[in-house]
Amino acid sequence: MMRYSTRKKQLILISLALFTFLLIPVSASLGWYKASLLDILRSLFMPDNSQLSTVIWDLRLRRVLAAIVIGAILGGSGAAIQASMRNPLASPFTFGLSSAASLGVAVALLALHGGAVQRFQIHVYNPFIVSFFAFIFSLIQVFIILLLAYKAGLSAGALVLSSIAISFAYQAILYLLQYLYLNEILVSTVIFWTFGDLGRIAWPELCLVAFSSLIIVFPYFIYRSLDYDLILGGDELAKSSGIRPERVRLETTIVAAFGTALATSFVGVIGFICLIAPHAARLLVGGGHRYLMPTSMIMGSLILTLSDTIGRVIIAPTIIPVGIMTSLVGVPLLVYLLVRGGKHGYRG
Amino acid sequence: MVIEVEVKGVKVYYKSIKALDGVTLSVKNGEILSIVGPNGAGKSTLLKVINGVLRPKIGTVYIDQKSLSDISPREIAKRIGLVPQKIQLTGMLTVYDFVMTGRRPYIDFTPSKRDEEKVYEALETVGAINLADRSLEELSGGELQRVIIARALAVEPEVLLLDEPTNSLDLKYQVEIQKIVKSLRSKGLIIIMAIHDLTYAYRISDKILMLSNGRVFAAGKPEEVLTPKNILAVYGVKPLIITEYKIVAPAET
């Protein structure tokens, strides 16, 4: 017996997924480099070594695919963290991931440049070093927070408090480094790096992120969907149903942090999606994670793809950074859904 | 099948304060046990010990002669259903989803047809089937309470623990719950209630356990436990007891 509401949720989920995937060819055909629709289609299906193919595949399609994967990671992580912490304002970035990543970048630059002189040493340069440092520092950040929270019993409140404390500490260290050691050029490099940019990720990196999320991140969140519903009712209730909420919280934090840190280390910090996608999804399909989790992921993909495409196209040939666009796109979306949701009984 | 819940000599400490001291009780299937006592006497604590959420420092809980510590938390969750006093209301969960979380110990990946059926059955039993798609935050106190009971029932438990189940219910629903609890008893469930409404306890219970400062002050049949002497000693209030109607009220008007 399929209830009407279940069918409605499934319909919404499928529509969103379809819309997002339709965006792929649409986004691939939009851009400064002009070409006929026929040529675009030909490049999509039979890529060769021409300029158009490179533009379509390396400069447009890759961004869209990155947006879909990373948007899903961010949306799903946001929903998972919010549920396990019972805090609708939590996100992986609440753990101070972005400050830790920036600190990692700063340290990497210091290590590579020796602080004072920018040497012309292309042999030393490994394109992955900066990303690697950003990733490692993010994970160290999360580890410290978990350690602190574990001492306090891994309650939702303890996690939030330790995150905020550590974030401030990292910010302070970062500013200190910038103030004392980094010259004008390196400081801006840190800023430039942390600015989210989907064009920065290359094919091997994208494959790594996609692979890891398909194997670890997405399956875990989907598997835990029912437990997230359970934890929402309270730790007492959860324990009485035979699961350990602290354990779920710990695992969720690790998985969400891993996915987010990986994505951030390659494309920089893209905020707002973790916060907005789950809320928008909730207004559409309600609070049950069986549908909320996949919808949050799709919503994240959708918002990020839309933001990146619009940012690329609207004042071409200049590109508006994706971090700015996510706010510009996300906020009206949320407002619209809140207003619409009010009439149908899903209050925000 | 005889199921017995036995709590032997349990001592529980909250930061070196004894919350429960040497509590012993025994309930058979088809029995309703009410745990009464003033606020802070340890009623909720005792319930948490019985379903394994709290581990006592000394003492054991046995269900069907098996110690709780020998049973996995998942198994315990299948056999004991908890109706807590309060739940957190966040995230716009629907009633259906909420009751489904009660089926967690039975679900590996996704809910099966059977899980769905049990959820609907439970909602029907408490008369809340029409609320299935409503969001928890929209429910009135009485509706929410019934839904929480439904969730415990969806567990298909052998033991039902209720923590102050009649708190936010009006008279009509108090009677409803009474009916539901009594029908569950006739199905063979063990029902243990922590309750402060002494009249209710008198009317519904087969046994009563009166706690005071974490200790068992009195145990036995309702008329044996709910005596003016006991109530005055434990509550510090002189009661008016009308045994014919099983009413317990303060003597002062």
Added chain:
Amino acid sequence: MNGEGLTKIQAALLMFLVVAAAIAASLIITGYFKPQQDGVASNYVVDVVGRRVGLPENVSRVVAIGPGVLRLVCYLNAVDMLVGVEQSEVNWGFTGRDYAMAYGELFSKLPVIGPGGPGKPPAPELILSVKPDLVVMSRTYCDFYDPDRLQSETKSTVIVVDYGPAGQLDVVGIKNALRLLGEALNRRERAEELISFIERVYDDLNQRTKNVASRPKVYVGAVSYKGAQPFTTTQTPFPPLALLNTPSIADKYSNVTGAFFWDFEAIIAEDPDFIFIDEGNLATVKQDFDKDPNKYMQLRAFKEGKIYGTLPYNYYHTNIAVAIANAYYIGKVLYPDKFSDVDPKAKADEIFSVFLGKPLYQEYAEAYGGFKCLSEIFEAPR
């Protein structure tokens, strides 16, 4: 109420007097009521923010704070008057700032008179401790620190100087700044010498390039702007190119003067004949290239190896000497017949010698690569 302590009106009056006294005291302390300057000022100039500055007669102790002004002091051969430098001048190392490369050794022996760096407020106590006659302050510092306040705090004369927006070659601004500072530092002749050199160079470049049959399509990538930038950041217009009467492919898309960030696709669509890369960001571009060579190889200039390096010239304000040297190199690449008599490296040394008394090209080349073709670095992996 009367007779029991202060009435409400009395209390209010007392509060008012206390507050007024506090305000008056703070105003006096911060020098709002400016006392007349000590010492006889015989000469008045108007500095770049319109302040009427009375110059002390014999200036022999000078400090310079903020982007670009120490450079001007060095250009004007007034280094012997320096009695202190900003911390950043030593901390950052000398490479990349032409005046630091020339006089860095000297700087490290001088006492520190402030943190230095864009956006860092000056340190009046440190300046005070070296007792300068003149404090040369960058206009950008005035955005967050009042020069008059600094003047009273350092008990010295503060003159605010600037020579145009960072990264630009604002020739009017440069001339004015040189004349102003030349006046203040008693280097009038030197200032005029520099100004006429700049005018000659501008004229020379103009003559060589004004009548050219066809101008090639040029793009300058990874131009430094507030630090490291990727290949897709350029400057519109690009001053060395402007000196050569040659537009870059980005000029027509931008309506701002300054840094311009645009889409790689657009660069492919324009497909320039020549590409120059700011060697200050060469590593960034190389990184991106290594990750993703395919999109770069779609550009004709990369395929044909017509990629060349220019020296970075925007570091703590425009390195005027380097910018001009870049112009000669770019001219040589784009219009070889018009620049057949010019050896860019020698010309660069000539320019450095005029501005700073030393040939610095070799040092620049060792640090960044120098004027060369970069095709070997950007070879398609195969």
